[in-house]
Amino acid sequence: MLYSIFHLGPNLIGVPIYSILEIVRSSKFYPIKGAPSVIDGLINLRGKVVTVINTGIAFDTTQVAISEESCIYIFKNNAELKELADLEIDENMSPDNIGLHVEKIEGVINVEKEELQPVPANMAHPFYQHVVRRVDDFIIILKPSKAIILNQTETVKP
Amino acid sequence: MNQSQDIMFNIYNPVITYEHRADYDMIVSQLQEIFPICNQGKCKALEVTDDPQKQKQINDLMEKVEFFSDSLINITKVFFDQLYRAKETSSQSISKSMAKIKIDMIERSLLERTCDVRWWALEKAFWKCITLSNAAQPTASKTSLAPRAKSGPDTDYQKAIDMACSRLEDIRSSYTLYRDLVIVNSMGIVVANSNSERKSLTLGLDVSDELWFQKALETKDGTAYHVQDIARSKLEDQPSLIYATAIRTEGDEYGDAIGVMGVLFDFQGECQMVLNDYLPKGPKGDILDGWFSFFTNSQGRVICSSDQHFIPFGATPELSRSHRYLVKPGESHVSTSIFFGNRSLLVSYHTSGFNEYEGLGWTSHLVLPITAIFERGSDHKVFGITPKELMSSSLIPAQNRQTYQEIQRNKADIQLISINGIVLATDLGKAGKSFMPIFDQITETGSSTTGKMELLLSEMSSDMLQQNLQALTNLSQQAIELIDRNLFERAADVRWWSTDHVLWESLQGTGKKDMEAINKRLQIINASYTMYRDLVVADANGRIVANSKVENRDKLDGQSVSDQFWFRQGMQMSKLVQFAAQDVCDSDLENENTSLIYCSAILENGQRSGKPVGVLGILFDWENQAQPILAGCLPLINNELVHGGAAFYVNRDRVVIATTDERHFPINKVVNIPPENVNLKDGESASGIFSTNDRKYIIGSSGSHGYREYKGLGWTAHVVRAID
Numbered sequence: 001m002l003y004s005i006f007h008l009g010p011n012l013i014g015v016p017i018y019s020i021l022e023i024v025r026s027s028k029f030y031p032i033k034g035a036p037s038v039i040d041g042l043i044n045l046r047g048k049v050v051t052v053i054n055t056g057i058a059f060d061t062t063q064v065a066i067s068e069e070s071c072i073y074i075f076k077n078n079a080e081l082k083e084l085a086d087l088e089i090d091e092n093m094s095p096d097n098i099g100l101h102v103e104k105i106e107g108v109i110n111v112e113k114e115e116l117q118p119v120p121a122n123m124a125h126p127f128y129q130h131v132v133r134r135v136d137d138f139i140i141i142l143k144p145s146k147a148i149i150l151n152q153t154e155t156v157k158p
Numbered sequence: 159m160n161q162s163q164d165i166m167f168n169i170y171n172p173v174i175t176y177e178h179r180a181d182y183d184m185i186v187s188q189l190q191e192i193f194p195i196c197n198q199g200k201c202k203a204l205e206v207t208d209d210p211q212k213q214k215q216i217n218d219l220m221e222k223v224e225f226f227s228d229s230l231i232n233i234t235k236v237f238f239d240q241l242y243r244a245k246e247t248s249s250q251s252i253s254k255s256m257a258k259i260k261i262d263m264i265e266r267s268l269l270e271r272t273c274d275v276r277w278w279a280l281e282k283a284f285w286k287c288i289t290l291s292n293a294a295q296p297t298a299s300k301t302s303l304a305p306r307a308k309s310g311p312d313t314d315y316q317k318a319i320d321m322a323c324s325r326l327e328d329i330r331s332s333y334t335l336y337r338d339l340v341i342v343n344s345m346g347i348v349v350a351n352s353n354s355e356r357k358s359l360t361l362g363l364d365v366s367d368e369l370w371f372q373k374a375l376e377t378k379d380g381t382a383y384h385v386q387d388i389a390r391s392k393l394e395d396q397p398s399l400i401y402a403t404a405i406r407t408e409g410d411e412y413g414d415a416i417g418v419m420g421v422l423f424d425f426q427g428e429c430q431m432v433l434n435d436y437l438p439k440g441p442k443g444d445i446l447d448g449w450f451s452f453f454t455n456s457q458g459r460v461i462c463s464s465d466q467h468f469i470p471f472g473a474t475p476e477l478s479r480s481h482r483y484l485v486k487p488g489e490s491h492v493s494t495s496i497f498f499g500n501r502s503l504l505v506s507y508h509t510s511g512f513n514e515y516e517g518l519g520w521t522s523h524l525v526l527p528i529t530a531i532f533e534r535g536s537d538h539k540v541f542g543i544t545p546k547e548l549m550s551s552s553l554i555p556a557q558n559r560q561t562y563q564e565i566q567r568n569k570a571d572i573q574l575i576s577i578n579g580i581v582l583a584t585d586l587g588k589a590g591k592s593f594m595p596i597f598d599q600i601t602e603t604g605s606s607t608t609g610k611m612e613l614l615l616s617e618m619s620s621d622m623l624q625q626n627l628q629a630l631t632n633l634s635q636q637a638i639e640l641i642d643r644n645l646f647e648r649a650a651d652v653r654w655w656s657t658d659h660v661l662w663e664s665l666q667g668t669g670k671k672d673m674e675a676i677n678k679r680l681q682i683i684n685a686s687y688t689m690y691r692d693l694v695v696a697d698a699n700g701r702i703v704a705n706s707k708v709e710n711r712d713k714l715d716g717q718s719v720s721d722q723f724w725f726r727q728g729m730q731m732s733k734l735v736q737f738a739a740q741d742v743c744d745s746d747l748e749n750e751n752t753s754l755i756y757c758s759a760i761l762e763n764g765q766r767s768g769k770p771v772g773v774l775g776i777l778f779d780w781e782n783q784a785q786p787i788l789a790g791c792l793p794l795i796n797n798e799l800v801h802g803g804a805a806f807y808v809n810r811d812r813v814v815i816a817t818t819d820e821r822h823f824p825i826n827k828v829v830n831i832p833p834e835n836v837n838l839k840d841g842e843s844a845s846g847i848f849s850t851n852d853r854k855y856i857i858g859s860s861g862s863h864g865y866r867e868y869k870g871l872g873w874t875a876h877v878v879r880a881i882d
Contacts, residue, residue, distance in 0.1 A: 002584060004577055017584045023577055068563075069570060084585055105573060107601070108580055 001113070003132075005106040005139060006073070009061035012106060012139045014132065018084060019093070019144035021045075021076045026052075026066050026101055040101050043072065050074055052099035064103045072099040075144055091145050109134070116141065165235070167242035173532050178238060181614060185234050185607045192227040192603055196220040199579075199596045206589040212582065216593075219579050223600055226568050226575075230607060233564060237611065241618045242532060244555050248622055249503065249531040250492050251795050252629040253524050256436050257490070257507040259636045260451060261522035262790060263432045266640060267335070268385075269515045270647050271423055275401040276383050277686050278329060279419040280409045282659065284341050287322035287350060288405050288417035290315045291343040319350050326352035328766070331735055332653040334866050335424050340393065341405060342418045346371055348393075349417070363392050365420075374402035374418040380411030387518050388425065388461045397461070397471060399425040429453060429462035435639075436632050437464060438530075448500045448527035456519035458482040468498055477504065477523070484508035484521050494528060501528045534621060541623070541847045545616035551881040552801050553626055553856070554619050565611050572604030623856070627845035630793060630858025630877045635843055637791040637805055637875035638860045641784060646868035648756050648778055649737045655683060655693075656758035656774040657734060664704075665697060665760055665772045673703050680706035691748055691777045695760070698771055700725055714747065719775075724757040728773030731759035734766045741871050742780060742815040752815065752825065754780040781825075784816035792818060793879050802853065802880020810872040812836050822851060823878075831876065835859040838874055847881075854882045 003014035004023070022045065029041030029052055040052040052072055056064040064070055076084075078093040109132075116130040119140075129143035167174060169182050203216035278284075294315055326339045330352040338360070339352040346366020351357060365371045370386035377384060383403040391398045402420040407413035433451045440446055445464060452463030452475070463469035474482075480491045481504060488510035494503055505524045509517040548554070549562050579597040583590035655661075660679040664672035680693040684706035692714075693706040700720025705711055719725045722745075727738035737758040745753035755777055759770035788805040804819035808829055817823045830850045838844060841863030847856050855878040862870030 002580060004580075017581055020581045022581060023574055025574070068566060071574065084587065105570075105577065107573070108577055 002108055002110050003139075003141065004073070004108050006055075006071070006102040007104045007106060008055055008059055008102065012137055013055075013102075014109070014111070014139045014141045015073060015075075015100075015144055016141075017108065018089065019075050019081070021074045021080060021097060023105065024072050024074065026070045026072045028066075043099060045074060045097070048097050050097045050099045052101050054101045056101075056103070064101050067103070069104040070101065071105050072101050074099045093145055109139070111141075165239045167239045169238060171242075173242065173528060174238060175532065178241075178614070181610060182234065182238060185610055186231060188603050188607050189227045189231050189234070192600065193224060195596055195599055196224050199593065202592060202596070206592065207586055212586065215582055216579070219575050219582070222575050223572065226572050226604075230565070230568055230611075233561060233568075234611070237561065237614075240555075240558050240561055241614065244558050244618060245531055245621065245625075247555070248625055250505070252625060252632075253503060253505040253526060254490055254492060254507060255629065255794065256632060257451075257505045257522045257524040258510075259436065259632065259791075260432050260524075261453065261507060261509045261520060263636065263640065263643075264429060264453070264520075265509055265511065265515075265517045266787075267428055267643060268423075268517065269512055270644075271401050271421070272383055272385070272515070273687060274333065275403050275419060275421050276380060277683070278339075278421075279403045279405050280380065280411065281325055282409055283318070283321045283325040284350075284419060285405050285407070285409045285416065287318040288341060288343050289407075290318045291347075291349045292345075292416055322350035323352070323354075323357075326350055327354065328657055328734065329654060332657075333650040335428065336421050337398075337424045338393065338422045340420050340422075342371055342420065344375070344415075344417055360393060365392060368392070370400045370402045370420055371418050374404055374420065375415050377404045377415065380404075380406060385518060387455055391422075393420075393422060396426060399423045426462060430464075433462060433464040436635070446530075448498075448502065448525070448530070450497070450523075450525040452523050454482070454521050454523065461520065475523075477506070481506040481523065482521075485519075487511055487516070497525050502526060503528055503531060534617065543623075543847055545612075545619065548619045548623060549615060551619075551854075553622050553879075553881050558615065558618070562612070562615050565608050565615075569604060569608035569612075572608075573601060576601040576604070626793075626879065627856055627858055630856060630879060631843045631845050631860065632858070633791045633793060633805070633877040634858045634875045635860040637788055637807070637877065638862050638873070639865070640787045640791070641807065641873070641875070642862055642865040642868060642870060644783065644787065645739070645778075645870075646865040648776065649739070649868045651687065652756040652758040652774060652776050653735060653737050655776070656760050657764060659764055661695060661760045661774065662762065662764045662771060665695070666762070676704035677706070677711070680704060681708070689779050689783050691750065691753075691779045693777070694719075694747065694775045696725055696728075696773050696775065698729070700729075703772070710748070717747075719747075724755045724775050725773050728757040728759045728775070729770050731770060732761070732767055734761065735867070737867075739871060741809055745777070747775075748777055750781070752780050754778040781816055785818065788816060788818045788875075791875070791877060793877060800879050802855065803878070805875070805877045808836060808874050808876060815873070822853070829876075831857060831859075835876065836874055840864070840870070853880050855880050 002017040004017055004020060005012050005014045029043060031041040032039060038053055038057045040054045043050050043052055054064050056062050075098050076093060077097050078095050081093045111132050115132050119128045119131055127142055127146040128140050130141040132139040132141060169179055199220045200217055203213045207213060322341060329339055330336055338356060340348050340360065341350050342365055343349050346364055348360055348363045348365060351360045368391055370384055373384035383401060386400040388397045388399050391400060400420050400422055402418055404415035405417040405419050407416055437445045437449045437451055450465055450469060452469050453461050455461050458474055460469050460471055460473045460475060469475055484491060484506055489508045491506045497504060502525050506521050508521045511517040550559060576597045579593065583593035658679060660675055664676045676695055684690055684693050692710055694702050694714060695704045696719050697703050700718055702714045702717045702719060705714050724738065724740040737756060740755040742752050742754050745755060755775050757773050757775045760772040760774055761768045762771050784807060791805050793800045793803045804823055806817035806823045807815050809815050812828045814823050814825050814827055814829050817825055823829055832846050832848050835844045835846060835857055838859060838861030840861060843860045845858045857876055857878045859874055859876045862873045864870035
C-alpha cells in the first residue's frame with residue numbers, strides 16, 4: 001500500500017494515500033477566535049471548508065510556519081472515503097474534511113503488509129498505528145481516523 | 159525570468175566546460191521526455207474513468223506538469239549563462255583589485271622616498287663636502303675633477319669626502335632599499351657615494367648631461383625635489399629610478415643650490431617582489447603559465463614584469479589602446495583578448511596616487527588565462543556552511559539567488575502534483591494502477607533535473623565562496639604588507655635620526671643651550687616628517703631632555719621614562735643599525751590612547767658602535783596612518799564597499815589596534831574571530847567563516863612577516879565581509 005511521508009521535526013510520518021483527498025500548498029488561514037491553539041484556522045478548498053491542524057503543536061514540537069515547503073494534507077471525509085472503488089478498509093473518518101499542516105513533504109513510498117510492525121509498547125501512542133523500518137530511518141504510520149480527532153485535544157504528549 | 163537579455167555564454171561557447179555541456183544535454187532531454195508522458199496520462203484518463211470530474215482533475219494535473227517542465231527548460235537555457243556570468247563578474251572585480259594592490263604597494267613606497275631625499279640633502283657633511291669640491295676646481299677641466307684621481311695635499315677636502323661617504327653609507331645601512339646614494343657638485347661630478355663596492359666606478363663620473371641632475375639643480379628650495387622616471391644612467395648598469403634634490407649653501411632650505419644629491423631606489427627589487435606576489439604558483443613555486451603581471455610607464459613601455467622573457471624592460475606589450483592610454487587617477491580597463499597565444503582576461507589599473515602625491519603615471523596590468531576564471535576550484539575546504547545557506551547569502555548575485563528559488567519552487571510543485579496524481583490514481587482503484595508509472599516517472603524526472611541544477615548552483619556558490627575568500631586573503635596580505643613596509647620606514651627613520659650630530663654632541667654637553675639645540679633639531683625633523691606626533695630624547699638616566707612639539711614641552715621636560723619599555727630597550731643597544739618598537743599601548747607621553755613608539759640609542763661620539771648617551775623615541779601617529787591603509791584594503795565591487803565589509807589590525811593579544819569599522823570591530827577590544835585566523839606564523843594566511851554580533855562573516859587574514867630589517871610585532875590583518 002502507498003503512503004505519503006512528511007517531516008515532523010526529526011521524525012518521518014506516513015499516512016495512507018487512500019485517506020488523502022488532496023495535498024495543497026499552505027498560504028493563508030482564516031483564523032478562528034476561541035479555537036484551541038492547535039488549530040491554524042480554516043481554508044477553502046473548492047467550496048469545501050477545511051479545518052487545519054498544526055502538526056507541530058499537535059505533536060508538541062516546533063510550530064509549523066507557512067513557508068516555501070510547507071503543505072496541507074487534506075483528508076477525505078467519511079462519505080468520500082466510502083465512495084472509493086475497490087477499497088477493503090473498515091475505517092470511519094470524520095464527517096468533515098480535516099487538514100494537517102506539515103512543514104515538508106518527503107515523498108511517497110510503497111509498504112508491503114509484512115513490513116508494517118507494531119508500535120513498540122514504550123512509545124505507544126493512540127495515533128501511531130505502525131512503525132516501518134527503511135534503511136536508516138524509522139517511519140511512523142499514523143492512523144488517519146485517529147489523527148483527525150487531534151483537533152479535539154489541546155496537545156498530545158507521547 | 160528575463161528572456162530577452164542576450165545570452166553571452168550559450169552552451170556552444172567554447173569556455174563552457176565539457177561537463178557542463180553534458181549536464182545541459184541531460185537536463186533538457188529529460189525534461190523533453192515529460193511531454194509525451196503527460197500526453198499518455200491525458201489519454202489514459204479517458205480510458206480508465208467515465209467520471210468527467212476525475213478526467214478533468216487528471217487532465218489539469220498533466221497540464222500543470224507540462225507547464226513546470228516548460229518553465230524548467232527555459233530556466234536551463236539561461237542557467238549556464240548566469241553561472242558563467244557570475245563567475246566572470248566576480249573574477250573581474252577580484253583581478254582589478256589585484257592590479258590595484260600592486261600599484262598601490264609601489265606607489266606608497268615611492269611616496270616615502272620623496273620625504274627621504276629632501277631631508278638628507280640638509281646634512282652638514284654633504285654641504286661641507288660640496289662647498290669644498292666647488293671651491294677646489296672652479297675652472298679645471300671636468301675630467302680632472304675626479305676626487306679619487308686627485309693627488310695632492312688637499313687633506314681637508316679628502317677628509318670631507320670620506321666623511322660624506324661615511325654618512326651616505328650610514329643612510330644606506332638604515333634605509334636598505336637604496337642601491338646607492340650620491341652627491342654631485344655643481345659641475346655635475348660625483349663627489350661621494352654610499353656603495354663602497356661601486357666607489358671606483360662611480361666617483362668622478364660626469365652626470366651633468368643627465369636630466370635628474372639638471373632638474374634637481376633647478377629646484378627652487380629645500381621643499382622641492384625631482385624624480386627621474388625609470389631611465390638609463392651612467393651610475394648603474396641597470397635602469398634606474400632616481401630621486402634628486404639640490405644641496406644648498408650651509409644646509410639652509412632656502413639657500414642657493416650648490417650641488418645635487420641623488421638616491422637610486424632599488425626599484426627592480428621592490429617591483430619584482432610585488433609583481434610576483436598574489437600570482438598563483440605551481441608545486442615548484444613557479445608562476446603558472448598564462449599569468450602575467452607588469453607595470454608600464456606613461457609612455458606605455460614596460461618598466462618591470464613578472465616574466466622578463468616575454469615582457470622585457472622597455473617593450474611595448476601587445477595591449478589595445480584602451481589598456482595603454484589610461485590617464486585619470488584610478489582609471490581601469492578590463493577586456494578579453496589573445497595574449498601570447500592564450501585567450502586571456504586583461505586588467506589594467508592606472509595609479510590613483512595618495513592625497514596630493516600623484517605618482518609617476520604608471521599603470522599596473524594583470525593577465526590571466528580565461529580558463530582560470532571558469533575552472534572548478536581544486537581545494538574546497540568545508541567551512542560549516544550548508545549549500546542552502548550559502549546560496550541565499552549576499553555572496554551570490556541576486557539573479558542567481560532568484561533562479562535558485564525558482565528551481566526550488568518548481569521542484570516542490572512537481573512533487574506535489576505527482577503525489578496528488580497518485581492520490582487520484584488510488585481513488586480509481588485497480589483501474590488507476592496504470593497511472594502509477596506515469597507519476598513515478600514525473601517525480602523521478604522532476605527531482606533528478608532540479609537536483610542536478612541545485613548541485614550546479616551549489617558548485618558555483620562554493621567556487622564563489624572560495625574566490626571571495628581568496629580575494630579577502632589577498633587584501634589582508636596587502637594590509638599587513640603595507641603596514642610592515644610603513645613600519646620598516648619608521649625603523650629606518652629612527653635609526654638614522656639617532657645618528658644626528660646635534661643629538662650626541664648636545665647630550666654630551668650639559669648646558670641648557672645644548673638641550674635647546676636638540677629641541678630645535680627635532681622640531682625641524684618633525685616638520686618634514688608629519689607622520690609623527692612627537693619626537694623625544696631621553697638622557698642616559700631616563701629623563702626626557704628634549705622633544706619636537708613645543709606644546710608638549712612643559713609636560714614632558716624632566717619626566718622620567720626609565721621604567722618604560724622603549725627606553726630600556728634603547729639603553730641596551732650598542733650599534734647604529736639597532737632599533738626597537740613598543741607595541742601599540744596607552745602611553746603617558748601623549749594624550750592619544752594608542753601610541754606606537756620606535757626607539758634607537760644615541761651612541762657616544764656618533765660612532766657606529768659604542769655606549770648609549772641617550773635614547774631617541776619617536777611617537778608614530780599610528781591610527782591616522784593605519785586607518786587610510788586599511789581603508790585602501792577594503793573589498794569593493796564596482797568601486798563601492800561591499801555589504802558589511804571591514805578591515806582591521808589585531809595585535810598578539812587579539813586586541814584590535816586599528817579598524818575601519820568602529821561599530822562592529824572597535825579599537826582596544828578583543829575581537830571574536832576564529833583562533834586559526836589569529837594564530838598565524840610569519841607571513842601565513844588563513845580564511846574562513848565566523849559569526850559575531852548576530853552577523854555571519856567571511857574573513858581573510860594574514861600574519862606579519864616583517865619587511866627587510868623590520869621583523870614585525872606579531873600583528874595580523876583581517877579583512878571581512880558580511881554574507882547574510
